[in-house]
Amino acid sequence: MRDIAVISFAQTPARRKVAELNEVEMLMPAVHTALGQVDMTIDDIGFTCSGSTDYLAGVGFSFVSTLDSVGPWPPIQESHVEMDGAWALYEAWVKLQLGELDTALVYCYSKSSPGDLPMVLTRQLDPILTGPLWPDSVSLAAVQAQAWLDAEKGTEEDMAAVAARSRRSALDNPNAQLAWDRSVEDHLADGYHIAPLRKGDCPPITDGAAAIVLAAGDVARDKVERPAWIRGIDHRIEPIHLGLRDLTVSASTRIAASKAGVADGPVDVAELHAPFSHQELILREALDLGDDVSVNPSGGALAANVMMAAGLIRIGEVANRITAGEANRGVAHATSGPCLQQNLVTVLEGDA
Amino acid sequence: MGKDRVAVVGIGQTKHQATRGDVSMAGLVREAASRALADAQMTWADVDAVVIGKAPDFFEGVMMPELFLADALGATGKPLFRVHTAGSVGGSTAIVASQLIQAGIHERVLTVAFEKQSESEAMWALSLPIPFTPPLHAGAGGYFAPHIRSYIRRSGSPDHVGMLVALKDRQNGLKNPYAHLHEPDITFDSIKDSMMLWDPIRYAETCPSSDGACALVLGSEKVAEAAAAEGRQPAWIKGTAMRSEPTLSAERDTVLPLGGALCAADVYKQAGITNPRKDVDCVEMYVPFSWFEPMWLENLGFAEPGDGWKMTEEGATALDGDLPVNMSGGVLCTNPIGASGMLRFAEAAMQVRGTAGDHQVDGARTAVGHAYGGGSQFFAMWVVGADKP
Numbered sequence: 137m138r139d140i141a142v143i144s145f146a147q148t149p150a151r152r153k154v155a156e157l158n159e160v161e162m163l164m165p166a167v168h169t170a171l172g173q174v175d176m177t178i179d180d181i182g183f184t185c186s187g188s189t190d191y192l193a194g195v196g197f198s199f200v201s202t203l204d205s206v207g208p209w210p211p212i213q214e215s216h217v218e219m220d221g222a223w224a225l226y227e228a229w230v231k232l233q234l235g236e237l238d239t240a241l242v243y244c245y246s247k248s249s250p251g252d253l254p255m256v257l258t259r260q261l262d263p264i265l266t267g268p269l270w271p272d273s274v275s276l277a278a279v280q281a282q283a284w285l286d287a288e289k290g291t292e293e294d295m296a297a298v299a300a301r302s303r304r305s306a307l308d309n310p311n312a313q314l315a316w317d318r319s320v321e322d323h324l325a326d327g328y329h330i331a332p333l334r335k336g337d338c339p340p341i342t343d344g345a346a347a348i349v350l351a352a353g354d355v356a357r358d359k360v361e362r363p364a365w366i367r368g369i370d371h372r373i374e375p376i377h378l379g380l381r382d383l384t385v386s387a388s389t390r391i392a393a394s395k396a397g398v399a400d401g402p403v404d405v406a407e408l409h410a411p412f413s414h415q416e417l418i419l420r421e422a423l424d425l426g427d428d429v430s431v432n433p434s435g436g437a438l439a440a441n442v443m444m445a446a447g448l449i450r451i452g453e454v455a456n457r458i459t460a461g462e463a464n465r466g467v468a469h470a471t472s473g474p475c476l477q478q479n480l481v482t483v484l485e486g487d488a
Numbered sequence: 489m490g491k492d493r494v495a496v497v498g499i500g501q502t503k504h505q506a507t508r509g510d511v512s513m514a515g516l517v518r519e520a521a522s523r524a525l526a527d528a529q530m531t532w533a534d535v536d537a538v539v540i541g542k543a544p545d546f547f548e549g550v551m552m553p554e555l556f557l558a559d560a561l562g563a564t565g566k567p568l569f570r571v572h573t574a575g576s577v578g579g580s581t582a583i584v585a586s587q588l589i590q591a592g593i594h595e596r597v598l599t600v601a602f603e604k605q606s607e608s609e610a611m612w613a614l615s616l617p618i619p620f621t622p623p624l625h626a627g628a629g630g631y632f633a634p635h636i637r638s639y640i641r642r643s644g645s646p647d648h649v650g651m652l653v654a655l656k657d658r659q660n661g662l663k664n665p666y667a668h669l670h671e672p673d674i675t676f677d678s679i680k681d682s683m684m685l686w687d688p689i690r691y692a693e694t695c696p697s698s699d700g701a702c703a704l705v706l707g708s709e710k711v712a713e714a715a716a717a718e719g720r721q722p723a724w725i726k727g728t729a730m731r732s733e734p735t736l737s738a739e740r741d742t743v744l745p746l747g748g749a750l751c752a753a754d755v756y757k758q759a760g761i762t763n764p765r766k767d768v769d770c771v772e773m774y775v776p777f778s779w780f781e782p783m784w785l786e787n788l789g790f791a792e793p794g795d796g797w798k799m800t801e802e803g804a805t806a807l808d809g810d811l812p813v814n815m816s817g818g819v820l821c822t823n824p825i826g827a828s829g830m831l832r833f834a835e836a837a838m839q840v841r842g843t844a845g846d847h848q849v850d851g852a853r854t855a856v857g858h859a860y861g862g863g864s865q866f867f868a869m870w871v872v873g874a875d876k877p
Contacts, residue, residue, distance in 0.1 A: 137592075196545075196614075199572070216573050230587050233592070260555050
């Protein structure tokens with residue numbers, strides 16, 4: 137495949153509620169910081185692709201207005217996915233593979249704050265069989281966690297360790313929403329939120345935006361000293377019905393990881409889009425990550441969970457570490473749907 | 489690196505109607521997808537990836553419905569990708585799917601687009617607030633009526649041209665068994681006498697609200713050649729293009745959008761088309777309100793600005809004209825919004841495959857499919873041909 141790299145990444149600080157800005161205003165700093173960091177404007181971009189969902193914006197065609205944030209005049213080559221920005225990046229990567237364009241802008245955003253997010257997400261479920269029961273997203277994750285515990289894949293202490301480590305790592309992430317140093321014991325002393333999940337096992341509700349600039353070959357090398365090359369990227373889905381899946385594993389992540397070539401080299405860092413603590417442990421197993429891998433140094437989705445953007449942010453976090461020389465090869469993961477239904481895996485690498 | 493060849497090797501669509509109460513959303517997409525797979529002589533297992541498109545999720549009341557449709561679309565363990573680019577989405581979805589093959593990632597991609605508009609009230613769902621604009625319009629017709637009025641004023645077109653388009657498209661639709669509207673008794677006078685909804689758009693010059701789905705199986709060069717060897721003509725994709733404009737921009741001309749013109753120029757260049765009127769055998773374009781036929785004829789380079797209406801009036805765009813437009817009956821006969829763009833792309837492919845039945849244009853070798861969306865700001869086009877590029 138053609139060499140494509142992440143050459144710039146920007147995100148807005150994750151916040152529980154961005155009330156004073158509309159989506160266009162909230163998005164603009166992410167888009168223009170990402171472009172500005174590599175001294176580019178929209179005129180330097182060959183293809184633009186975004187990810188968002190109308191259900192969080194509360195209006196149909198919501199992405200139509202947010203396109204204005206990039207200033208698409210004269211008219212641009214552009215597309216939009218009703219998916220996390222990680223999939224928008226996938227479309228842009230495919231587009232650049234065709235060899236006609238050298239640069240792409242990817243952006244994504246959402247405000248979950250105006251609604252009741254766990255209730256809104258019930259609208260993703262089968263509208264005939266499951267949706268009418270309104271099972272919220274946290275309860276579904278709790279079902280998965282209980283199945284995982286029952287299968288003796290791990291313990292509540294293991295989950296607590298993920299939660300504690302994630303918030304501690306987030307202390308080094310100025311964009312994180314939840315960051316603190318709290319022991320596993322303190323975490324376990326909390327009562328259940330929705331058993332077996334404690335509040336600390338669950339992600340925050342976050343408003344925010346993120347953007348990435350991709351560039352091919354020499355364009356990437358000209359723009360940054362150490363581009364984060366995309367060595368592999370793949371995504372797979374499973375049925376939404378929980379009864380049709382083994383919830384204690386992530387079969388789709390395993391396939392995507394194999395296609396993306398995760399095992400083709402050592403992994404220094406992994407950013408996993410695991411909104412719930414037990415999901416990180418399911419993903420580590422699916423990705424075959426060793427204990428020596430630095431997982432979610434940003435704090436991950438447990439520290440900031442911008443719907444439609446948390447997946448792209450994982451890619452950006454890995455890319456930043458490669459570009460900074462802190463890591464040579466990393467894995468970024470994005471998820472969508474209840475209980476890790478759909479998963480995307482990206483392998484990024486710096487020049488040796 | 490570079491672009492691999494890709495062709496349409498299977499086409500399927502549902503019977504479109506106001507309410508498909510006999511099927512769920514899953515049943516609707518499976519009806520189209522099963523027909524496309526049967527046409528391609530493939531099964532679900534042959535598909536490498538699925539790309540699905542639809543317009544706003546609020547139309548059916550399911551958020552990101554591809555998640556629950558994954559199972560019905562046989563996507564378990566496969567990549568499933570969801571596109572949404574407003575009204576152009578059916579076209580964009582097919583283009584995104586074709587690029588997966590052009591990039592050499594997959595060999596066989598199933599792409600599906602649908603809308604089940606009976607689940608909600610589409611007219612009000614399309615009555616969106618426009619920033620800094622008084623909320624005076626109801627439905628897409630209310631939004632586009634001023635653009636049409638402006639077109640009539642600028643071009644000096646006589647008032648009856650819109651009605652001629654409506655009559656032609658509704659009569660073409662009678663030849664298409666899948667079309668939603670079958671109005672055998674329609675006449676010029678019945679159109680003229682129909683209610684004025686959004687002046688100058690009459691009821692009979694307006695698209696319906698439909699339930700429906702369309703599906704295409706796209707194949708690599710190897711897959712398409714194997715189909716051809718068995719006597720199943722592929723529709724080779726000779727060019728694809730997309731362009732987008734902002735919502736708020738003083739430079740925009742919504743009667744003759746620059747984005748549409750750039751999209752057409754790009755796709756013609758890829759397909760080696762230098763004189764669109766001469767080089768293209770037939771066109772399926774996105775005409776939700778009758779007057780968009782002459783407007784798009786100009787925007788897509790088939791007529792000079794101000795002259796599109798003359799082609800309609802002369803009968804050039806009739807099924808037996810020199811540039812048949814909307815042979816299937818078009819959006820004026822069938823409008824499941826999310827699928828409408830793909831239906832245009834599919835009809836273009838059917839024409840060059842020679843499988844368009846009673847609405848077949850004799851000897852069609854090169855056809856254009858066109859879709860637009862938003863406030864005339866999102867454009868998707870492809871050129872398909874019977875000959876391998």
